Amino acid sequence: MQHIHILMVDDHPIIIEGYENTLMATKKEDQILQIETANDCDTANELLQRASKEKPYDICFFDISLPSSSDGKLTSGEDLAKMTRDIMPNAKVVILTMFNESYRVHNIIKEINPDGFLIKSDMTSSELAEAFQHILTTPPYYSSTVSNFLKKSIDTDIYVDDINRKILHLLSQGIRTITLREHINLSMSAIEKRKKQLKLLLSVEDGKDETLIEEARKKGFL
Known part of the structure; x- marks a missing residue:
């Protein structure tokens, strides 16, 4: 059996519930999913720090827009994704976001180089299920909007460090x-x-x- 440890971070609990239901309904017969969730940077940080010491996540899903941490050091899913790269280098990092401007997409790819990048407005439950299995075995997986931006040879100097x-x-x-x-x-x-x-x-x-x-x-x- 394949045990898959998953973190899902989104500030809307109903969206996380939808993700969970989709993955549980479409997982392969030999997969056991252990899913943990967070709705803000503080909770996600606690889970990530604990997992890095005990049982690292196999795959982490981060929404970009999240309530900041109480100390102000983590202001978004982007910050959480970068921290995950440092403390759990083997974890697959997936970005899910409403942002679909070309420069924002390029910025996230430069900063994080995610294993999966899904624009919520593109996404159906079947695409999430397909993306999940694809990312586990042969990342990266980019949704159609992201792929189209990358195909266009646009000059995107809008890069915010x-x-x-x-x-x-x-x-x-x-x-x-x-x-x-x-x-x-x-x-x-x-x-x-x-x-x-x-x-x-x-x-x-x-x-x-x-x-x-x-x-x-x-x-x-x-």
């Missing part, structure tokens, strides 16, 4: 630029430079932080 994402997150939490240094180990001039780059990157013409946050949300960076 960890520090820039943290700046965006802190600004979105109401932290003023002048106090960002308390949260990020950079000089004020380096922070200002990054903010300018972000505004150029996200086509913020009026120069306002509010517009920067609005554009970052629209493009899926928050």
Whole structure:
């Protein structure tokens, strides 16, 4: 028998229930699925840390938009996926998200290189079942929207690294630029430079932080 240890992270319990039901109904006869779930970064982090010491996950499903951890260090499924790569290098990492902008997709692939990448609007229960079996044996599996983006030879320089994402997150939490240094180990001039780059990157013409946050949300960076 093949025992498969699974983590599913999504902030909507009903979506997780749908994923669980699909996998349980379509698993192979020789597969035993042990599924654990989390709805936020804190719970997911606890499960991941415990699993890394006891019984590592075989496959982890992460939604991108999640409630941040209480210490602010984990702000999304992207952060959880990157941490999983560090502490459980053999675990398959699958991203499930509503974000379907080309630059966001490319950003996630550059940052995480997931074993599976599914856009929720593409997904049916049969595709999830197919993707699951495919990822277990011959990853990667990308849904149609992701595959189409990758086939197009577009020039995508929109790449937001960890520090820039943290700046965006802190600004979105109401932290003023002048106090960002308390949260990020950079000089004020380096922070200002990054903010300018972000505004150029996200086509913020009026120069306002509010517009920067609005554009970052629209493009899926928050």
